[in-house]
Amino acid sequence: MEIIDSHTHAYPEKVVERAKENLQKSFSRQMITMPVLDNLYKYMDEAGISKSVIASVASRPDQVLSINNWLFSIKDPRVIAFASMHPYFAGFKEELKRIKDNASGIKLQSEFQLFFVDEEKAFPMYEELQKLEIPVLFHCGVELSSPGAVRSSPERILNVMNKFPHLKIIGAHMGGYLLWEDSLEKLAGKNIYFDTSDSVGNMPPELLDKFFAKHGYDKILFGSDFPLEIPKKEVDAVKALNISQENKEKIFAKNIKNLLKI
Template identity: 35%
Template structure:
């Protein structure tokens, strides 16, 4: 069993548009097409059995169609574990959480920077309470802005898990894209998972080693961030940069199994 905890796959009608937006924001040319048909063979070539697939509603009126797509994708492709999305501006969020749970959705993706709210926005407090232990939360963390100006940061994750200690939280991008210098101080050793996505191509070696060696190994999850990166390439780069044995890579590929009841 193996799991890529961080991938994306979009409806064919919007895939090209989303990829263009991602490239414009991150200045990273996507490796894949962003479709299920492209993702599945890449997982197979990497020797990965399952992938968590994420989407985030950037507007309240996108919540229902995004979740409908997620539920259909999971139903049609047993290898994929869809994460749902929620938005504090969507008035019926309680009913939507219930609907997601009834349909076997095990996680939620929150991308504060793209969704237009702070990770610690007060409107999210009742949503976090309602999420409780029902869902795993995948948080996008970090960006090119300094932490005090960013909607997400390692500092905000630390505040979140302090205020809501019952949540199961994955802090993406080794705990904070371009905020890695703060991860050891605020997140290492805390009750939070880190994934390896969208970091290996740019994170300084000293910070990579510091995070990897100070955070509990069982709380580090492999994530490729497909379609930006290819799962097989990311596994090889992870092993290369951290001098990992095959057994250590396998541990990272299986650490997420229990979270998603695989």
């Protein structure tokens, strides 16, 4: 059975130590290993994963170009690049054209990038993403290190969806980490993809059953969130679900191939 991981992170060797320290502090979680390509490939092999989306996040607007230059330089058939973007990056229109030619989507992590997903400052970027048909992977839900208002709650994601109905959205963590009931109520059944990272093994089974009943199986993508989670553990959690083999195949590979036209 083909498996494509829709949610991983990796960094250039020269910045990986600093990236690891900053991310562990930002996420209040320990990484399982250094987030470099060789380690990603090792964990992919262990889990039987053929391709992985590498989603890189720019914490500041001035980091966008350098991060994307590295992502675009990776020439490996096992990598699907989801480029960096920041809503406060002044040259977003020009960079999104470059992303359209060199990557398959972008990643936004509002808790890390310090913006609310439904703030008007981000609307011009969403409009351009919608026009160019570039998918956007949102971190969705609680971030353990960020107390207070959740910048990417299901309600805020829904506000974006209502404003930009044709924007191709992937809601990480089943649409709202630790806010799954809210995601079920507000997002399930709508025009949004969910990824399974940090969720399938943590959600109550009865709640997950309600997600499948309301949302179906055609817009759910397997994701591991490497290096914060072990890919094989996340693969095994999906394999253990009491659903048909056909629907597991959709989650593991068919759905993301349809979304990204690969």
